[in-house]
Amino acid sequence: MNAPDTDPPEQHSLRVRRLGIDTYREPIIYMREDCHICRSEGFEARSRIKVTVGGRSIVATLNILRDSLLDPGDLGLSDAAWRLLQPREYDLAFLSHPEPLSSLSYVRAKIYGHSLSESQLNSIMQDIVAGRYDDVHLSAFITACAGSRLNIDEVVALTRSMINTGSRLKWQQPVLVDKHCVGGLPGNRTTLIIVPIVAAAGLAMPKTSSRSITSPAGTADTMEQLAPVDLDLDQMQEVVNREGGCIVWGGAVHLSPADDILIAVERELDIDSEEQLIASVLSKKAAAGSTHVIIDIPVGSTAKIRSMNTARSLADTLVQVGGEIGLNVRARITDGEQPVGRGIGPALEARDVLAVLRGEAEAPQDLRERALELAGDVLELSGSLADGEGYERARALLDDGSAWHKFQAICAAQGGMRQPGVAAHRIDVEAEVDGVVASIDNRRLATIAKLAGAPQAPTAGIDLKVRRGTRVNAGDILFTLHAEAPGELDYALGYARSQKGVIAISPEPASQPAWG
Numbered sequence: 001m002n003a004p005d006t007d008p009p010e011q012h013s014l015r016v017r018r019l020g021i022d023t024y025r026e027p028i029i030y031m032r033e034d035c036h037i038c039r040s041e042g043f044e045a046r047s048r049i050k051v052t053v054g055g056r057s058i059v060a061t062l063n064i065l066r067d068s069l070l071d072p073g074d075l076g077l078s079d080a081a082w083r084l085l086q087p088r089e090y091d092l093a094f095l096s097h098p099e100p101l102s103s104l105s106y107v108r109a110k111i112y113g114h115s116l117s118e119s120q121l122n123s124i125m126q127d128i129v130a131g132r133y134d135d136v137h138l139s140a141f142i143t144a145c146a147g148s149r150l151n152i153d154e155v156v157a158l159t160r161s162m163i164n165t166g167s168r169l170k171w172q173q174p175v176l177v178d179k180h181c182v183g184g185l186p187g188n189r190t191t192l193i194i195v196p197i198v199a200a201a202g203l204a205m206p207k208t209s210s211r212s213i214t215s216p217a218g219t220a221d222t223m224e225q226l227a228p229v230d231l232d233l234d235q236m237q238e239v240v241n242r243e244g245g246c247i248v249w250g251g252a253v254h255l256s257p258a259d260d261i262l263i264a265v266e267r268e269l270d271i272d273s274e275e276q277l278i279a280s281v282l283s284k285k286a287a288a289g290s291t292h293v294i295i296d297i298p299v300g301s302t303a304k305i306r307s308m309n310t311a312r313s314l315a316d317t318l319v320q321v322g323g324e325i326g327l328n329v330r331a332r333i334t335d336g337e338q339p340v341g342r343g344i345g346p347a348l349e350a351r352d353v354l355a356v357l358r359g360e361a362e363a364p365q366d367l368r369e370r371a372l373e374l375a376g377d378v379l380e381l382s383g384s385l386a387d388g389e390g391y392e393r394a395r396a397l398l399d400d401g402s403a404w405h406k407f408q409a410i411c412a413a414q415g416g417m418r419q420p421g422v423a424a425h426r427i428d429v430e431a432e433v434d435g436v437v438a439s440i441d442n443r444r445l446a447t448i449a450k451l452a453g454a455p456q457a458p459t460a461g462i463d464l465k466v467r468r469g470t471r472v473n474a475g476d477i478l479f480t481l482h483a484e485a486p487g488e489l490d491y492a493l494g495y496a497r498s499q500k501g502v503i504a505i506s507p508e509p510a511s512q513p514a515w516g
Helices: 036-041 079-085 104-111 118-129 135-145 152-164 191-200 219-223 233-243 257-269 274-287 308-324 346-358 365-381 390-399 402-413 442-451 486-498
Strands: 013-018 028-032 048-053 056-065 074-077 092-096 177-181 205-209 245-249 292-299 328-335 425-430 435-440 461-464 477-483 503-506
Touching: 013 079, 028 036, 028 079, 048 079, 056 079, 074 079, 104 118, 104 135, 118 135, 118 152, 118 257, 135 257, 135 274, 152 257, 152 274, 152 308, 177 191, 177 205, 177 274, 177 365, 191 205, 191 219, 191 245, 191 346, 191 365, 191 390, 191 402, 205 219, 205 233, 219 245, 219 346, 233 245, 233 402, 245 402, 257 274, 274 292, 274 308, 292 308, 292 365, 308 328, 328 365, 346 365, 346 402, 346 461, 365 390, 390 402, 425 486, 442 461, 442 486, 477 486
Parallel strands: 013 074, 028 056, 177 292, 205 245, 292 328
Antiparallel strands: 013 092, 028 074, 048 056, 048 092, 425 477, 435 503, 461 477
């Protein structure tokens, strides 16, 4: 496509073009190797370049083209770069060398084992949020801090630095409660049940939740099957002021944005250190204005946290760091040996949540009980009830329909309630032998759900038919695969059939792994 008839670009400018290339969060720009700026500035592939359009500037990574996809006077932008700059097609972009990145010296110091001060971590976080770190720089920082290389003072400082780089919500209520799960357990959608219970009890719970990065569904993905979640700050505050609670996507309100950037790279590296997890969780809670927070820590052989010692250490540090930044934190260590509920994937998990809230006879009882226990913890931690009274109060609000009515009101306030869809393609995976279900592999079951298309295909995933201890005969259904496309269904089914022991069946009842 040729540029419109306009004056040629100035010496250090190019006309911007949107190329429709998804580079996730990293802003990438594209230039012809024979363009005048490449020649005059000596830019090479992977050079970091400051790009300014109108009043907006970013630092982006350069990719070089050797064909005619672009005219020599054009600058191609990835989707991420286009979102950040918000130009119009063929606006002029001015290019220059970025300022020296001084905070990288602190990253190098950490690589060699030196401790970082809060001011140094602030500098690093500010540069990360400003887009001055590419994925190589981010990987270096994450790796330098992983493996228990952050002491407790650094964890506190990192948490504060993450809070300082984004918005911080202010509320009129003196007590704002929240709940978070450290993850690793498919189907664990207790938040969508806890928020309406707690709001029905008269407490304020403005819940900001994440979308999935590598799991079959995040809380925001599941809630989006039932109501809009892309609310801005003013809309979120209006919902909470009206109904006492909300369940929205945190990315829309710019809370601890450095954390979102770091998480994306941590998942690519498969690094999720305890100290960075603590800073991640607590920075989000503090930025959201929470005062009292319950943390769910599932422990299981195929969960994220695999030992009781690790869970206890994590719980103690969460409480300590929370206290340092002004949060009242309590952790509950829970059973993570198998998925929660039956659905794995946004729409299927939303179906389970509705069944619990409506009090349906076939609702998954494990999801119900876990939500009631955690909701009881929230009520007690807030000071509104004495220890030991929270569970019964939560159960009463769920059983008498108060929580269901409150959930409907929250959905209406967020833009209108809707029903989750159903996948067009389904197939059963059956037991090959008689016996008793001895174990269920959380990680591989989540992988199967993702191969079926979840969460991008919201109705895709797994409908689990068995639990540990269930007696089955050969030919009984273990789970049903759901997909929106036949190719994804076949892909997931092929992987499922190649993986022995995803749902392990023993001839005799097996002793259940102890987690408590």
